[in-house]
Each structure stands twice: as structure tokens, then as C-alpha cells.
Amino acid sequence: MRRRVAWAGALAAGATGAVWLWRHQTGILTSRPVNEWTFTHLSHLLPSEPVPRAGAPRPLRAEPRGLAEVAYRHGGIRRTLADLHRRTFTTGFAVLHRGVLVHESYPGRFASPRARFQLFSVTKSVTSILVGIAVEEGTLALDERAATYCPELAGTAYDGATIEHLLQMTSGAGFSEDYDDPDSAIVAFERAVTAGGSLLDVARSVPRAAPPGELFNYSTMDSQVLGWALEAATGKSLAAWTADRLWAPIGAEHDAFHVLTRRKPRVALGGASLNCSVRDLARIGLLMAHGGEVGGRYVVPSKWVDRSRDQRRPGTLPADYPSHYGYANHWWTLPGGAFAALGIHGQMLWVDPEADVVVAKTSAWPTADDPDLDEETVAALSALTVALGCSAA
Numbered sequence: 001m002r003r004r005v006a007w008a009g010a011l012a013a014g015a016t017g018a019v020w021l022w023r024h025q026t027g028i029l030t031s032r033p034v035n036e037w038t039f040t041h042l043s044h045l046l047p048s049e050p051v052p053r054a055g056a057p058r059p060l061r062a063e064p065r066g067l068a069e070v071a072y073r074h075g076g077i078r079r080t081l082a083d084l085h086r087r088t089f090t091t092g093f094a095v096l097h098r099g100v101l102v103h104e105s106y107p108g109r110f111a112s113p114r115a116r117f118q119l120f121s122v123t124k125s126v127t128s129i130l131v132g133i134a135v136e137e138g139t140l141a142l143d144e145r146a147a148t149y150c151p152e153l154a155g156t157a158y159d160g161a162t163i164e165h166l167l168q169m170t171s172g173a174g175f176s177e178d179y180d181d182p183d184s185a186i187v188a189f190e191r192a193v194t195a196g197g198s199l200l201d202v203a204r205s206v207p208r209a210a211p212p213g214e215l216f217n218y219s220t221m222d223s224q225v226l227g228w229a230l231e232a233a234t235g236k237s238l239a240a241w242t243a244d245r246l247w248a249p250i251g252a253e254h255d256a257f258h259v260l261t262r263r264k265p266r267v268a269l270g271g272a273s274l275n276c277s278v279r280d281l282a283r284i285g286l287l288m289a290h291g292g293e294v295g296g297r298y299v300v301p302s303k304w305v306d307r308s309r310d311q312r313r314p315g316t317l318p319a320d321y322p323s324h325y326g327y328a329n330h331w332w333t334l335p336g337g338a339f340a341a342l343g344i345h346g347q348m349l350w351v352d353p354e355a356d357v358v359v360a361k362t363s364a365w366p367t368a369d370d371p372d373l374d375e376e377t378v379a380a381l382s383a384l385t386v387a388l389g390c391s392a393a
Contacts, residue, residue: 036110042259046261051243051247060100061099062101064104067081068081069082070384073383114254119272122349126246127223132300133245140163144163145161146228149228153203157171160212165212166222169216170212173208173209173217218321225270227270250299251283256280260273285358285360314334342374349361
């Protein structure tokens, strides 16, 4: 009898522990040092849909330069790129100058040229590229209401918002992006993805904060609705549209994938689900740095690239956003003409068309957001761009 009681107690404790782990899985998997593994193995943890590499990959010519000692200043202290990697938990890092791979390193424990990194909200900027292609083809219209493509959103805070509003994060829906608040909408979003919930239910629960077009509010749900509209308009999944319209034309050398929700029917995340190699991320940056052109062909219209740089200028966002950023077309704009795709935990795709510099940086920050680490990264990549501009071609 005592043995039975002991077994029952052990099973009960195990069940309680399993429930606790299930409920807290996101926090565990995104904290250091576990996140270095998580961010390169997400297809082991969530359902996914592949994005096959190009049938004819486009090689990146490599001419390595000694950039590890390039210096920058942050907080009044002189540091190097080697310091940046240590201080900002870099896992993968690639630099293109004039289309040439001049530097590449993989400080992460599970990182390599073939590793596929979770890009988080860098996905938003890729979704924007895909939307631009659909708009150019006449499949999607910027002035059309999102609910036209997604009738399930009729009567919600997203009813009335257009594709243009979603691209500029001015839908008027009051989605909260506070990762530190367990009751925020973004935490409910994450819970729906990982624990079998419904993203559509989360979207329907978002309150209206302002009329469409009046209020800038950075929102992963705006990107989710944008992704739903793109899938409805094209009749293809986000992964299939990525493979056909982007991965093949840029000559991607590695398979990528979009993670999906656990709950069926599986749903891709228009603002957070792309996983790819650092080199292929750099190829996306090269596409944007060269005005949408690859090998003499416009993959995305040059006017779409232009509008991704020229709308909300740095310093024009609300006070709770870093002053060195503006926002345009699902991209973050920077002083001097550069622009960037950003993701939580330190993911960044830096594009400077004037200097013809692209930097792809994956990271495993301890927290989702860290203004100081972001500011240091911007300082370092700005200095790197200057250094490359002063170096020999």
C-alpha cells in the first residue's frame, strides 16, 4: 500500500511538473543559455512548413577582411566588433559590401552557415516584401480593407483598417506588445501559438484604440492580419509564396521554414515565423540595398523599396520608441538613409543602400527587448559602415 501511495505521489508530482513546464515553456525556451539552442532548432519544437532553397542558388563571392577589430564607441567607451558579439550575445554575423561577403562569424554554440535562425519580427519586413510583390502583380490592393480578404474580422477592431494601415502599424487596433505583462495581447498571442490556442480569437479580442490611420502602434497582430490577407489574396501559404516569389529569385542557398501554430488548421505567423540561414538573410538585405533588383531582374519594385525608407523618419515616432528609429512599410528607418528589420532577442538586418552595406546579425539576448543592447548594436554597425566606406573596394 505504501508503495502504491508513493507511486501515486510521484505521478501526481510529475503531472504537476509537466503542467508547469507546459505553461511556462516560452519563458524557459527563450531564456539564456537555452535560447541559443531554441533559436536554431525551432522546427523541433513547433510544426513548420518548408521554404525550399533555390533550384539555382546564387553564390556570394567571399573576400574576407579583418573587421573583428573595427572600433565603435558606446557609453563613452571604445569597443570592437569582437566586443559587440560578446556583449550582445551574437550567434551569427555576416557583412556584405558591394555585394561581396567580406566578413562572417558564428559565435553561437549551435550556429553555423547552415543553421536556420529564428528571426522573430524580422519576418515582418520579409512579409512586407512579399506584399509589395503581390501589390505589383495586382493580387492585393493597398486601399482595400483587410476584412475584405479576411471576413472573419468583420465587426472587430480590424474592421475598417486597410492593407496600407497594417503596413504602417496604424490599424487603430490597441494590441499591446509588452512582453513583461503576463496579461498583454502579445503574451496571449504567444500562448495561442505554443499551447494550442486560436490566433483568430486573439485578434477578435483586441480593442479599438483609435480610428484607422491616426495612431502608430507597433503590433505583431497587424502583421498577422497582413499575412492572412496575403494568403487569402494569393491562394498560397506564406511559405509557398516566399519560396516562389522570393527564395527562388534571390538564389537562396539553404532551405528555410515558417513555424506554424500547434492548433489545426496550422497558421503561419506573418510577423514572427521565418527561420533561415544568416547568408540567406543577407541576400534579402542585398535585394533591398540594390533597389529590389537581383541579376538584372526586379524581384520587388524599386518604388516599394523606396517607400520602405521614406515615411516616418527617425525621431517622429511616439516618445516610448527609441529616437534613432522611424518606421516605414514594416521596416525601421535610421538616420543617414539606412533602414533595418528588427526582431526580439537581438535579430537585425541592416541595410545601407548609399554605402552598399548589408549586415545580418542573429542573437540570443537574455530578454525580448533591451534598449541599451539595441543602441550599442546601432552604434557598432554605423561605425562598421563608415569603416567599410573608407576601405579599399
